[in-house]
Amino acid sequence: xxxxxTVDNIFNSPLEIGLRCLIILKTFNDRVLxxxxxxxxDYLTLHLKDFNxxxxxxxxxxxxxxxxxxxxxxxxxxxLQLMLSKGLITKNFNEKGICYEITSIGTLFVDYISNSYHVxxxxxxxxxxxEVGSMTEEQINEYITSxxxxxxxxxxxxxxxxxxxxx
Amino acid sequence: xxxxxxxxxKVIGATKSDAEIVFGENLTIISGASDxxxxxxxxxxxxxxxxxxxxxxxxxxxxxxxxxxLELTLNSTPLVIERDLKGGKASLYYTTxxxxxxxxxxxxxxxxxxxxxDNLSNRILGPLKMDGVNLLLNSxxxxxxIARLSDFKxxxxxxxxxxxxxxxPFRTGQRGDILRENSLLKFILTGKDFADIDLQxxxxxxxxxxxxxxxxxxxxxxDSTKVSEYSQELIDNNIEASFFNNEISALENTLTxxxxxxESIIDEVNxxxxxxxxxxxxxxxxxxxxxxFQLLKKQYKIDIQRLEHLIEANDIxxxxxxxxxxxxxxxxxxxxxxxxxxxxxEVYNNALNVELSKTQSLLNDLxxxxxxxxxxxxxxxxxxxSINNKILEYNTLLLTVRExxxxxxxxxxxxxxxxxxxxxxxxxxxxINVFKDRVEKLNNDLQAKKDSNKSTxxxxxxxxxxxxxxxxxxxxxxxxxxxKFHEENETRFDKQTADISIGGKKKGSFGxxxxxxxxxxxxxxxxxxxxxxxxxxxxxxxxxxxxxxxGVKRKEGDKIVQPKDLQMRFxxxxxxxxxxxxxxxxxxxxxxxxxxxxxxxxxKFTGTKDFGRYGFFPVD
Numbered sequence: 001x002x003x004x005x006t007v008d009n010i011f012n013s014p015l016e017i018g019l020r021c022l023i024i025l026k027t028f029n030d031r032v033l034x035x036x037x038x039x040x041x042d043y044l045t046l047h048l049k050d051f052n053x054x055x056x057x058x059x060x061x062x063x064x065x066x067x068x069x070x071x072x073x074x075x076x077x078x079x080l081q082l083m084l085s086k087g088l089i090t091k092n093f094n095e096k097g098i099c100y101e102i103t104s105i106g107t108l109f110v111d112y113i114s115n116s117y118h119v120x121x122x123x124x125x126x127x128x129x130x131e132v133g134s135m136t137e138e139q140i141n142e143y144i145t146s147x148x149x150x151x152x153x154x155x156x157x158x159x160x161x162x163x164x165x166x167x
Numbered sequence: 168x169x170x171x172x173x174x175x176x177k178v179i180g181a182t183k184s185d186a187e188i189v190f191g192e193n194l195t196i197i198s199g200a201s202d203x204x205x206x207x208x209x210x211x212x213x214x215x216x217x218x219x220x221x222x223x224x225x226x227x228x229x230x231x232x233x234x235x236x237l238e239l240t241l242n243s244t245p246l247v248i249e250r251d252l253k254g255g256k257a258s259l260y261y262t263t264x265x266x267x268x269x270x271x272x273x274x275x276x277x278x279x280x281x282x283x284x285d286n287l288s289n290r291i292l293g294p295l296k297m298d299g300v301n302l303l304l305n306s307x308x309x310x311x312x313i314a315r316l317s318d319f320k321x322x323x324x325x326x327x328x329x330x331x332x333x334x335x336p337f338r339t340g341q342r343g344d345i346l347r348e349n350s351l352l353k354f355i356l357t358g359k360d361f362a363d364i365d366l367q368x369x370x371x372x373x374x375x376x377x378x379x380x381x382x383x384x385x386x387x388x389x390d391s392t393k394v395s396e397y398s399q400e401l402i403d404n405n406i407e408a409s410f411f412n413n414e415i416s417a418l419e420n421t422l423t424x425x426x427x428x429x430e431s432i433i434d435e436v437n438x439x440x441x442x443x444x445x446x447x448x449x450x451x452x453x454x455x456x457x458x459x460f461q462l463l464k465k466q467y468k469i470d471i472q473r474l475e476h477l478i479e480a481n482d483i484x485x486x487x488x489x490x491x492x493x494x495x496x497x498x499x500x501x502x503x504x505x506x507x508x509x510x511x512x513e514v515y516n517n518a519l520n521v522e523l524s525k526t527q528s529l530l531n532d533l534x535x536x537x538x539x540x541x542x543x544x545x546x547x548x549x550x551x552x553s554i555n556n557k558i559l560e561y562n563t564l565l566l567t568v569r570e571x572x573x574x575x576x577x578x579x580x581x582x583x584x585x586x587x588x589x590x591x592x593x594x595x596x597x598x599i600n601v602f603k604d605r606v607e608k609l610n611n612d613l614q615a616k617k618d619s620n621k622s623t624x625x626x627x628x629x630x631x632x633x634x635x636x637x638x639x640x641x642x643x644x645x646x647x648x649x650x651k652f653h654e655e656n657e658t659r660f661d662k663q664t665a666d667i668s669i670g671g672k673k674k675g676s677f678g679x680x681x682x683x684x685x686x687x688x689x690x691x692x693x694x695x696x697x698x699x700x701x702x703x704x705x706x707x708x709x710x711x712x713x714x715x716x717x718g719v720k721r722k723e724g725d726k727i728v729q730p731k732d733l734q735m736r737f738x739x740x741x742x743x744x745x746x747x748x749x750x751x752x753x754x755x756x757x758x759x760x761x762x763x764x765x766x767x768x769x770x771k772f773t774g775t776k777d778f779g780r781y782g783f784f785p786v787d
Contacts, residue, residue, distance in 0.1 A: 109483070
């Protein structure tokens with residue numbers, strides 16, 4: 001079915017998420033990643049500051065941003081499916097469940113796009129790769145689970161704003 | 168009526184027969200030779216009526232007698248006085264002498280001297296209503312004393328030594344007693360004593376005044392020192408009292424203004440602080456708003472980047488041949504693909520472009536908002552700074568004004584303290600003036616009292632009215648005229664000496680014999696003059712009034728005779744006056760044989776055991 005495109009499905013569309021999955025799979029090509037791993041790494045790539053305060057994030061630190069981790073699974077699945085459909089990634093079955101791997105065409109595809117945002121994503125993903133170092137995917141997951149409530153709760157001056165806006 | 172009558176005198180001794188003598192009610196003349204006991208009787212009566220001196224044991228016959236009794240009546244009430252002849256207290260019996268010896272009645276022991284409340288003097292003077300007579304003892308101190316029986320006895324008893332005195336018979340001759348004696352004389356002649364008269368004790372008064380003057384002078388000195396100190400302090404600080412009130416008033420007004428100013432500044436500061444608080448709150452809110460809009464801006468920007476990324480990626484992605492349908496996972500070329508929501512890249516691309524355009528538009532629209540907020544923030548910051556500066560200025564001003572206030576306040580406090588000093592100094596000065604006036608007045612009082620004290624002689628207090636003097640002078644003139652005492656017999660009483668002059672001749676100038684008679688007559692005259700006023704016991708005891716008198720011899724025919732005219736006339740006078748005065752005379756001289764009278768009792772002591780009564784004491 002054709003869906004009408006709204007902001008809800010323009011951003012974080014299967015294509016966009018799929019593209020980010022490609023970058024993650026390319027950067028973390030020495031790991032075996034399932035969909036949850038990819039989702040976690042996708043969040044951390046976009047919000048690297050949440051992992052290391054001294055680093056910047058690609059996307060702005062909007063409130064309740066950590067909520068996106070919870071809702072991204074279906075779209076991520078679609079994104080991976082899309083990439084699969086174009087042969088840019090493959091999927092495998094092992095003890096971790098369904099895992100994904102970038103193909104050579106997928107690597108070429110990633111390298112081909114010259115958009116500055118795309119390049120930035122790759123840089124940040126690489127930074128993340130270095131940051132997580134020898135952390136296992138489980139450890140990364142554990143890290144995210146334990147901090148998820150903190151990310152996006154930085155707005156402390158709401159009362160001032162409320163009072164000002166009431167005036 | 169005779170207020171006192173001596174009845175009997177008796178002396179007893181364990182180994183002796185009682186010696187007794189009975190007195191006549193009117194005139195009793197006890198005559199006889201020397202050493203027959205006449206003077207002994209006189210002394211014994213004197214002793215029994217309260218004296219420290221028992222009768223002399225000059226007569227041998229007196230030896231062995233131990234107790235004496237005197238029976239008398241006081242306004243007809245019987246009384247017996249008993250005393251041990253060696254001295255001591257008196258025993259009183261309110262009965263007759265025979266009753267005392269026969270019935271052994273109760274007695275009361277009293278002091279024979281004037282000591283204590285119950286004494287012989289009071290017991291005798293009381294019934295005569297002559298107790299409690301106030302005499303002046305010291306005119307300086309105003310000291311008074313009560314007249315004692317001995318005071319009256321000094322007048323009523325003329326011993327053989329006293330009767331010949333060339334001084335007043337009313338004086339004992341003790342210098343210290345003159346005022347006492349004059350007081351008594353005044354009482355006798357006028358009936359007035361010194362009970363109601365209060366003389367101020369001059370030395371005490373003087374001491375009191377001088378003490379007060381001294382105290383006031385000390386206060387004056389103290390206050391003057393303080394005044395000097397205050398004045399010096401004012402001079403040292405260049406304080407002029409005249410402008411003081413104005414200056415303090417002006418300073419206080421300025422202080423009030425300054426205080427108002429301070430309060431106004433404080434209000435302003437508080438107002439600015441409230442404003443500052445509001446501005447700061449808004450500043451924070453604006454910054455918060457800004458940060459959110461900036462976040463939105465970032466979001467728009469990243470969205471634009473993402474869109475551009477997607478547009479490029481979509482373009483390339485769409486060129487890639489799909490191996491299968493990502494939706495139904497069916498191969499597209501071999502069929503089975505159900506047109507199930509195929510990814511339409513063109514539509515997606517259009518949507519991306521629309522979104523890109525929209526987002527850019529949104530971003531553009533955001534700019535002025537952000538600018539506006541940033542400007543507002545700048546304005547707020549500027550306001551805040553401005554308010555802070557204002558607050559700082561006000562606080563600086565406040566410090567200055569506070570400083571002024573403090574200085575003013577200190578100035579006022581200092582001015583007030585000097586004002587206080589001026590008031591205190593002026594008050595003290597007023598007080599000094601009051602004290603000085605008081606001192607002057609006290610000094611005047613003291614001088615007046617001194618002058619008054621000097622001019623008032625003791626004799627002024629005891630001055631007797633001329634009419635009373637005249638009365639006694641007239642009485643005595645009559646007596647002396649009757650006696651044919653002198654060529655002229657007009658008698659004058661000298662207040663100064665309390666003595667008389669007869670026919671212009673002072674009594675003291677007369678010979679001993681005539682002096683004795685004159686003294687006896689003068690006393691008689693005094694007792695007579697006191698009759699109406701009842702100010703003397705009506706008793707007169709004379710020892711040897713005639714013994715020393717010898718009349719001028721004359722020739723009667725061939726004989727040289729020694730007339731006793733004066734003596735006889737003397738006795739006649741005594742008889743006459745004895746109607747209301749009991750008179751007892753002891754003398755060597757006796758009336759002539761034919762001289763009898765029913766008022767006269769004569770007792771003759773013969774001095775011989777052969778006939779008549781030997782003397783007072785019985786002979787075996």
